[in-house]
Amino acid sequence: MTGSFTVVVAPDSFKGSATAAAIATAIADGWMSVRPGDVVLPTPMADGGEGTLDAFELAVPGATRIPVMVQGPAGGTVSASWLLLPQSDEFPGGVGIVELATTSGITLLDELAPLDAHTLGFGQAIADALDHRVSRLLLAIGGSASTDGGVGALAALGARFSDAQGRPIRLGNRGLGSLARVDLGGLRALPDAGVAILSDVTNPLLGPAGAAAVFAPQKGANEAQVLGLESGLVRLERLVRAERPGVRATTAGAGAAGGTGYGMLAWGATMTPGAGAVGDALGLPSLIAAADVVVTGEGRFDAQSAAGKAPSYVAGLARSAGVRAMLVAGAIEACDVPFDEAVSLVELAGGAADAIADPVRWARAAGARLASRIR
Structure with a gap:
């Protein structure tokens, strides 16, 4: 050349x-x-992980940051934001983009917490976008700190996860060890134009290529903890399957973000390649x-x-x-x-x-x- x-x-x-x-x-x-x-x-560029909000904000004129305070991935309060794209004929309420990395991400931790980190803050930010009556949601789920199967996020959206005595389980994968009942009936309705998960991985929820085996070591889990994390996800999957048999743990991307992909699928969201969505916007x-x-x-x-x-x-x-x-x-x-x-x-x-x-x-x-x- x-x-x-x-x-x-x-x-x-x-x-x-x-x-x-x-x-x-x-x-x-x-x-x-x-x-x-x-x-x-x-x-x-971005692919559904860290920096996705920045990429869309750069690409879409009129995009607005909406500040929100949420619970951090291991306690404390995080000052975060989600992105509102302008209204259009197709999306009269605009499109909301919520990035897990800014609400429940691993970079928010001072110390890794593989058993106790959770996605409650991510769900709180999603709930805030729903309160703004957006027409569609895009969920960028890369960069997570946890392996909670998206239970924290689902709880913030109205799902109930309880132990054998009917008490709410603790946040994080550690709580999945006592999980006895899943009730998804109280989940908030999806926005009119649905919810798309922007994911940069295709891993399933369980097994040697799943959320615990592949990603938990990056979040601080040792070999024994990986086995425990897998056990918690297996318990979650069994109980969710009883209520939502159409939700598959084998779906490509279900294991993304410590199983948050699976949790959002259980809500009714669909998987979308994150890089393609960002690339099209740019x-x-x-x-x-x-x-x-x-x-x-x-x-x-x-x-x-x-x-x-x-x-x-x-x-x-x-x-x-x-x-x-x-x-x-x-x-x-x-x-x-x-x-x-x-x-x-x-x-x-x-x-x-x-x-x-x-x-x-x-x-x-x-x-x-x-x-x-x-x-």
Whole structure:
């Protein structure tokens, strides 16, 4: 490739380290330091996890943040917000977007709490959006702190979970050990145009690829705790199935966010690929189709990245458009990397600690490195 090019820079956030906007700007700055004649378009992405509200707010004129106070994932109060998209003929009450990461997310914890973290705050924010009479809800469920099967969120929406004596169970997966009865009859009605779950994973609720086995270790659970968490989810699934037999634990994405995907399915929501929903709002397919190069990225590119996360979605758009695709990741741990070029911040920084300490600096260096490889 020679001459001047149009470059779309569309990374996800580097979770717990840097926002998608900061990484996109850094990569673009690095690229322009080598190729100042190119047209570089920073387009921060998200896939249903951390940064989804930011991406929609950037993409949709007139989007409004609605502040809300909720209970944090392990107690205390969290000052959060959800996003209200403008009214339209199709959605006269507007569309509400609620992001679990900002209400019940792992980055809100000072210490990991694999047994006791919960999603009550997420449900409280959803309830606030319903109180505003939105026509449709989009639920971004990545980045959770818990493995509670969405029980906390459902409780905030009117469901009842009780023990053998009829007492409410405690919040978190620990409470599922005493769960004896599930009553979903009091759940609030869905908005008129329904609820879509924006998810970046396809894992089922249970089993070796499920919420506890795959994600709980990332939330601080040891091997014995993973078994206990799985047992709690099994108990929950059995009782929910008795009341809602059509809700399947095997549904792709049911295991997302510690089983919150399953809980929201039990409410009546439907699964939607998060990256595609955000990409459509940003007009990313058209941007990439008109570009010469696209650069995407995330904090860790591994085997799970191919299961619907932002980089794989962006790479698919690039392939369809015949556009060269490049990757910037904090760490690259996958055997199959479907990009023309790839750079890891760990490689550039000479170690994980330095890369994590200053990801913006190394993302800028990565942008320069990729630009230098264009011929």
